[in-house]
Amino acid sequence: MTLNITPLNPAIGARIDGLDLTRPLGEADRDALEQALLDHQVLFFREQPLTPQQQARLAMTFGDLHIHPIYPNVPEQPEVLVLDTAVTDVRDNAIWHTDVTFLPAPAMGAVLAAKQVPAQGGDTLWASGIAAFEGLSAPIQRLLEGLTARHEFSKSFPLERFGTSPEALARWEETRRRHPPVSHPVIRIHPRSGRKALFVNDGFTTRINELSEAESTTLLAFLFNHSTRPEFTVRWQWRVNDVAFWDNRVTQHYAVDDYRPTRRVMHRATILGDAPR
Template sequence: MTSVTAPEIRLMSGALGVEIRGIDLNALTDEQFALIHDRLLRHQVVFLPGQQDLTPEAHIAFGRRFGEVELHPYLPRMPDHPEIVLIDSEEGAKVDIWHTDMTFHESPPIASILHLVELPSAGGDTMWSNQHLVYEALSAPLRDLLDGLTAIHTIRVGTEFSSRAEHPVVRVHPETGRRSLYVNRLFTSHIPQLSRNESDALLEYLFRFSESPQFTCRYRWQPGDVAMWDNRATQHYAVNDYQERRRGQRITVLGDHPTGNPPRWEHYRPVPGERYWPDRVNAVEDY
């Protein structure tokens, strides 16, 4: 009888992230998938090193175990496998702003699966932030306020708004029931129950707090590594500290509708002449 070596599991930080070695995604078993799924819910990000030979078919099949795979509306895709988005630093794919993927959709993706195939000799790390811990670290009065608010998330192509969604500021994870802060610097425009000044001030505080080091992990990639993260409970940031090429292939798993407490107040109504609509809206080329 051939012995099977159990996967090696290592925590990556005190806040989030777990590395699992000894799994080949080209030959993923149901038991191994269950392990990855369980650790994703526990630790929000799962790293799977040593996937240099990962095929596009296996990458897509892995994503489909979690749900429907998205055909991204804006980013370049692999010609023979349109489910796979091509991430290439030479094509401007350097998103050095903390964000959660595509929150401007009514149903944002539940997860992303990134396979890095080419890396600079140094630099190009990615950071993630645990938004469960961020919410839980806020004071009780502030959590109570946020639980009754929503936020508008937008993206713009050129001068035209192409997508806009309203989500709870605090969302409840559909699988664990755990609450997390659900606003991000790249796509969150404003909190519609507040005046512009109030919204800008509160969001800036939340952005800064959610990006604090104690809530993060940082991963130093090696060629062939795969990372999967839970978009329902994390933000991430690609560190732009390199000049050489960095290329990856990403699968995005389509999402569910974010849920949380219903808003406790109506949308704010500006007085005549009041400048209300915020300027914090990013063009797609920034994404």
């Protein structure tokens, strides 16, 4: 098939047409899609009615899949988690975050499919860590080189929201035990492109290790604000059967929580990655 790529702005995002994601990707289409992801960091597709099995197959084209420790999943396809506002508290998505950076090797990327969307609202924004890094002055770039930051599961999944029943409490405690805090570089080098990107996010990053608490708090607040400036972002207005595929290594995202009490249902397949360097 012919891949039609329409960039959405200079920093991040492209719409892809001419590809049927319900069918297995051929080698040429897979390579073209990967290159588009490297170039644009998040890709959007309209009218792609993926079943959970097709979604998992698409995501597995790019790597092994992660099974989320907290969110429910599709029973017959456990690698596909369910974000359903009628079932689960998803307010942790309404903050700028990079998925599962509490893992030693966070996700490479994710495929998100819209199954039920509100008539108004419920958009998602993505921000480019590459554009954010390149938007810093040279002295600040040098300051950040060599620094590491702590990422913690419980910052986005606090006990008071995710341990509200005996079963949920047991799952939360087990997840916290299995996922102690980890540290990653503040500046990440993309393993394929070699480009540098900011790699801190308000969802999971709690401390810059080499700084005092006051210095860390001040610098992180600046980096969180800087990395989500409008010129580094793209906003997508969902329709049913839309699909987004993003590079989790160099982006963060924010699901706008402006549609309550309307229901919103999304399916996500998360692709495992490598340890940041």
